Amino acid sequence: MKAQREIIQFPALRELRELLGPRRLLTGPLAEQLYKYDAAFEMELPLAVALPENAEEVARVVGVCAREGVPLVPRGAGTSLSGGAIPSPGSVVLSLARMNRILEIDPGAQVAVVQPGVVNLNLQNALEPQGYFYAPDPASQLVSTLGGNLGHNAGGPHCLKYGVTSHHILGVEMVTATGERVRLGSRALETGGYNLLGLVVGGEGTLGIATEIACRLLPLPEALGTALAVFDSLEEASETVSGIIAAGIVPAALEMLDQPLMAAVEQHVQAGYPLDAAAVLLVEVDGPPAAITPQMAAIEGLCNEHHARDFRSAYSREERAVLWRGRKGAAAAVANLAPGKLSTDVVVPREVLPEMVRQVTEIGRRQELIIGVLLHAGDGNLHPQIVFNPRDTEQLARVRRAQEEIVRAALSLGGAMTGEHGVGSEKRHFMNLVFGPGELALMAGIKRAFDPRGLMNPGKLLPDETPEEAERPAVPEGTFEQVAPEITVRDEQGRWRPRDYEAVSKFLALANRDGRPVRIMGAGIGLDLRSPLPTGQAEPEREVLCTLSLGRLLHLEAANLTVTVQAGMRLGELQQALAEAGQWWPVIPPGGAEATIGGILAGGMSGPLAARYGRLQDLVTGVKFALPSGEVLRFGLPCVKNVAGYAVERLMVGSRGTLGALLELTLRTLPLPERRQTVRVTGGDLETFRVRLQANGTRPAAVEPQGEGLLVALQGMESEVEALEETVAALASETGAEPQPAEEELWTLVAAGRRERLAPPPPGAEEFSRRLKELFDPRGILPGP
Amino acid sequence: MTDDELMEQELVRCNKCGYCLSTCPTYNVEFSEGQAARGRLVLLQALRDGELALSQENQRPDSGLVQELGEAVSGCLLCGACTEACFSAIHTDELMVRARAGMPGGPPKGVRLLTRHFLLRPERLTAIMRLAGVGRRTGMVRLLRRLSPTLELAEELVEPAPREFLRDRLREIGFHPEGRSGTWVLPRDPRALTVGPRVVYFIGCGTNYQLPEPGAAAMRLLARAGCEVVVCPHVCCGLPPYSYGDLVSARELARRNLELLGGLGADFLVTECGSCGRFLKRYPELLAEEPDLARQAEALGEQVRDFTELLATLPLPEPVNPPAGVVTYHDPCHLGRGQGVTEEPRRLLREAAGAKLVELPEANWCCGGAGTYNLAHPQRSEAILQRKVANIESTGAEIVATACPACLLQLRHGLRMSGSGAVVKHVAEIVAEAQGLRSARVEEGVRGGTTNCET
């Protein structure tokens, strides 16, 4: 029998079978069929399937496979829509489904530690009675696993307000490509060292296998309101979305269905959608009860302003469920139209959503296909649903063409090829459209740093043809001393200030050629925050490249909630420009308003607002930087959701100028809170006060120790802040503490004092950091990590 | 639609989304694709497309491949939970039955023999059951052993057979013989608040030979609520052979029942067995290839009511003797999902029995009993049962109500093993007791490891 033959042919399998027993190492024609698929199109037979039950077994399986050169494919529930979990040829599928225990729920620390096979909804169900939730809620949450969510950096309707998976993973234990167990991140919000975790999340199992995941918990919101509005034009529906965001409301969900999808839903579940309308918009807001009514009233006003022809609102669980019925029934409705369905996944800047939908409709007409569009309208992510008959090969070819055209359309509108489903095996060939050879080569290098032999989920995420070495830019003629003054301005302190990006590139290329040490600097504030050198090591003389000369704001896309700036722009200036558009970048870094954006990001210290608004790595969506070789690379986009390739933009956060020179950054902005209020609380039982306040459904924006007391930031809608003030007063009297209004500026002090509290990077992953450093800066002209 | 068309039409609609993994009880104990609807469907598809080729050598029923395939195909509980989670509403359960029919070697030969010699000839079945029942153990066990010879658990699972089968006790319940031979009638209770319909009572095999008390209670209750209850000869509904993929036998039994039960001049055909009820309602599909019969089956199917479904529409007096402890309710797959009857049993418990009802978490998860599944796949069935038992224990209920004999047996077994003190009863028993309709020989259900139906 074939199963027997395989066991004999592959000594690795014999060993694995001894390790796991025959019931947990599956081989043979049946096992091959049973694991050849995920929820995407393609299929490939695996060599065998391993079902380990603990991290040690995972490590041993990987160890054996690494030694024998057998590729491995991690698998959760196999619901990947991009082929992330489809076996690579000749691979052992490593199913983590049996590792499904919730190891710990720590409400006090707002952390849960789980095994990777835990189903997302099961975690939610375990958290709910304790008053918490885990924010990422992919539609597949009733079956997809946290390991799989991590692999694809899954999103869900609630990620507009709360962020995607990468925002909520604090740390992992990972089995490396060689079968070692290492920890990345920690249980704290921010960990020092290179942001390796930021790469692994969304790494599609190509960098390692998460065997334990620490995720962030949030207190369940106290109240919810849901609105449903029907529009006669898609433009007006989209303008309503922009209007809501411009009004400073950040809804918990903002979903839209276009006309063909509405028609399908109506046919299937009778949600009460008019068949001739162009779009239906579903908006959900959450927060303290007092904040719901004014937000809902504002939303209703905006819907009316944009000529919604029907508006309904609901507050109770049952009534809200009625409004959600159509949206929730959309998938079934689509399944009802034809036997097969392809759910595509692209992102465009919010303001071009109607244009994108128009193009999708046009593509559908051209390819003679029924396409209904489901939009996570709040973040520009849309899922055109193409229905077809899988047995009709000619039609299937048209489906493929339509998918390709949709991706190209999104890219040409400045969007992303995938917002949440991942690249997997099915979108690999689009990577060349998105990234240049330099970016692809760097990503291939990252892959090698983690997995030198290419055994982890090969054939995923990266295109087949990845240039080993991209072409390096030519180093300018002449000596450093000759050229540097031509392309930069030297300031009084002897720092080199480049005129433009090209100058940075040339400057670095020269220094690199000559092996001349360089330090990259913004406003210079971060220098004092540098960790001291290990004793006995002398800091070499360095040429200082100062980015303050690159201080322009490039694009402020208010409707899209993004802004693109040069790295040398100072925070104060940025906030001022944003404030004019009613927005801000919710960061209070140690350096204060004088610090540059590049310096802040490279420094990697988010400051006290991170728990509320996200860490730096969650607030940057794109970077452009120069490598020491002079090569200029770009990763990410002005899109909140984008999971194409490795998240190098996250790696650059906290890289402290050791990997390259940041040139340009795209940041995620937020509407300015209607009101900001700082309160200082002293005396009494402050610890109890803090714990109770943080467990409150409506969270303060920050709570930090300051001197003898606690500093509390109350931010949000007027009504929200009022409610919080009451809570603070009540908790203070319960714990015998005294609250007093305080200066907003105190927060910068708090931020500066906060740096010791960056969790130290766990030991074990230094080798990866070293390899990454070598990849970016092979001659070591920048400071060490 | 032919079986083959059904197969093709259903398989093509599976887009492998995996949602069925969330509800499939077998997947949720083994976490391997071969024990989920998605994997099972992929295997069928692979067989149809020739990707999974059964070569000469491995086509033999005893080949490793066929056995593995059998494990996936026969491992399905036919609980239908996957269909509920599936956007395409694919009926994996039915496809698995078709697949069992098409397995190399076909459905187990024993099933065909059993049907031909016993199920189609109830008098013989009763005789052998009586014989087998002499001694402590039930004949069910031996019969079941013929289906699946390696069962140590069988004796543990199946409770001691009652001394008398339900059909032996009709007179005691108040029936009297009438008209055509073998027909018995239980007149409406003069105290009834209304004049209810005339109903034919369908006595399932499990009810008759294994658990007569729920049947007796249901009959008494129907009469008390104003029904005239008729019992007449009929055969097994056909579900057991159907579950083993023996469609020939199942259809034979269905045809026979159509002959025996057609034209009885009753308003409804009632049973307290959720599985029989569901299967009777589905005769039209089963007989789809025979249009004339299908039409008759349609008419019969429209008359079928679960006992709770009918009773809930009839007025009953206030309960005189409500159950002492907290009650929780387990939805039998074939009643809840299968017939959409979920509210009625709960309402009866709350209102007609006056019970304090607490909702059972995952009330509609299969208990792993699934007819004779627990005998054929003891380990998996146990694991599924454990989840159910843990949920039951989490409610703190003292009485577990359900509405299908197979579930009753399985739940009793589970609670016995866990050492829990909870008692498992059919809704009919609980309501009957609460209404003061006590059987001459009171059966208290089974507590711990003891049963008092022998006293």
Ligand SMILES: Cc1cc2nc3c(=O)[nH]c(=O)nc-3n(C[C@H](O)[C@H](O)[C@H](O)COP(=O)(O)OP(=O)(O)OC[C@H]3O[C@@H](n4cnc5c(N)ncnc54)[C@H](O)[C@@H]3O)c2cc1C
């Ligand atoms: C109907 C439907 C709706 C969906 N809705 C959404 C949605 O709303 N939002 C969304 O983002 N996605 C959605 N998806 C896509 C899919 O559910 C997500 O990508 C999900 O995160 C995959 O989880 P999984 O457990 O199925 O992982 P798998 O599909 O098994 O694996 C996904 C990837 O993660 C890797 N991986 C798995 N486990 C680990 C691990 N422990 N360590 C490292 N890598 C690992 C795999 O190798 C693979 O590359 C949907 C899919 C379907 C079928």
Ligand code: SF4
């Ligand atoms: S839920 Fe339905 S469509 Fe999805 S995998 Fe299961 S059977 Fe197939």
Ligand code: SF4
């Ligand atoms: S019928 Fe039940 S056991 Fe069978 S595949 Fe569906 S959910 Fe699983």
